[in-house]
Every structure is written in structure tokens, then in C-alpha cells.
Amino acid sequence: MVCKSGIIVMNTTPASEPMKGQKKREYMRAWRRANAEKVRIAAKIRLKAWRKENPEKRNAWAKANPEKIKAYQKEYDHNRYLANPSKRKASLLAWTEKNRDRLREAKRIWNIENADKVRGYSSKRRARKRNTSTIQNVLVNEVYKRDGWRCQICKKRVNQKLSYPNPLSSSIDHIVPLSKGGAHSYGNVQLTHLKCNVAVGVGGVKQTRLF
Numbered sequence: 001m002v003c004k005s006g007i008i009v010m011n012t013t014p015a016s017e018p019m020k021g022q023k024k025r026e027y028m029r030a031w032r033r034a035n036a037e038k039v040r041i042a043a044k045i046r047l048k049a050w051r052k053e054n055p056e057k058r059n060a061w062a063k064a065n066p067e068k069i070k071a072y073q074k075e076y077d078h079n080r081y082l083a084n085p086s087k088r089k090a091s092l093l094a095w096t097e098k099n100r101d102r103l104r105e106a107k108r109i110w111n112i113e114n115a116d117k118v119r120g121y122s123s124k125r126r127a128r129k130r131n132t133s134t135i136q137n138v139l140v141n142e143v144y145k146r147d148g149w150r151c152q153i154c155k156k157r158v159n160q161k162l163s164y165p166n167p168l169s170s171s172i173d174h175i176v177p178l179s180k181g182g183a184h185s186y187g188n189v190q191l192t193h194l195k196c197n198v199a200v201g202v203g204g205v206k207q208t209r210l211f
């Protein structure tokens, strides 16, 4: 049997006998499987036409599914990159260059909004650099909660609302310093005031936690 497109497909039924029901469904399924690329393209064309005819529905859908739109955009970009990597890289670089100030400002705002994460990252990076044995993904807020928002050096409360570089703001202290091979792990970090942490560091004498 030859289908409309001219591609020869499975010849399961004599031409004289029109297919019905189950048999037809099976035949269609096999045809779709054998012509997956064609089916995909046809669906794409239909979708494009539908979008053109129903712009308001399309916009409503986009508004309701921002993460899907983002994923499609990412896939589209990735496919374009695969199609011509060097060209894409060059255009990305040019864009980055053109938007340097904007990017820097966005990064600055992100750093402020995610101060916890940034401090976590830098401790982790330092720990990795020093090749310490244990690197746990220490979530700063978990440590603060565990220590009950109380400075583990002076034992006074730490105000959650204060932020770096306020001397009374929260700070993560490594009980055994990273420089001395201490691990960046929950067992080796504690909540302290920034000033208490710094004072101990500068004095060189490390206070240990009293239980």
C-alpha cells in the first residue's frame, strides 16, 4: 500500500477490503510509528496555525505556564547552538559584552537577595581549595536554626534581622578553621556574631564550644 505521501508502508490489508475498527487503529498506529518525523512536523504546523488563529488563548496559556515557556526557550536556544556552535557562541559573547553593566547590576542584586547562599558558596569553595576531607553542602540557615539563633562564642542572642557587615549580624564560624584542615560540614560549623567570629580569628586563639 502507498500512502498519500508516497512512502510505502506496511501492507496488511488487501486493498479491496476497507479497514475498520481495531484493524484500522492498529494500521494507523504503525503508520505513525513509521513516519514519526512527518507526524511531528504536521503537528507543529497545526499548532502554529492554531496559535495564529487563537492569539488570546495562546497568550493566556503562556501566562499560566511560564516554566514551560522557559523550558521551550531553553530547548530552542540549545538546538540553535547545536546547529552552529561557533556562531552562537560569538553572538552570545557579543550580547554579554553589550549588556555588561546590566548583567553586573543583576548579579549584584541577586547576591544581596541570596546572601545566605553566597556565603555558603564561598565557604564551600574555600573548603574545596584547601582539600579538606569532608565537604557537606552546609545550608547556613539550617545551622542558624540548629544553634537556636544564639552565638556559640558569647552565648548571646543573634538578631536575625541584622545583616553583613553589621558586627552583630549572623556569621558562620568553622570550629576547626579551614586553614587548619577543618571540614566544611555541619559538625564543624557554628553560628556566631560576626564580631565574635572575627575577634577569635584575629586573636589566633580558637575557643571551642562548651557543652
Ligand SMILES: [Zn+2]
Binding pocket: 151, 152, 153, 154, 155, 156, 192, 193, 196
Ligand atoms: Zn557573640
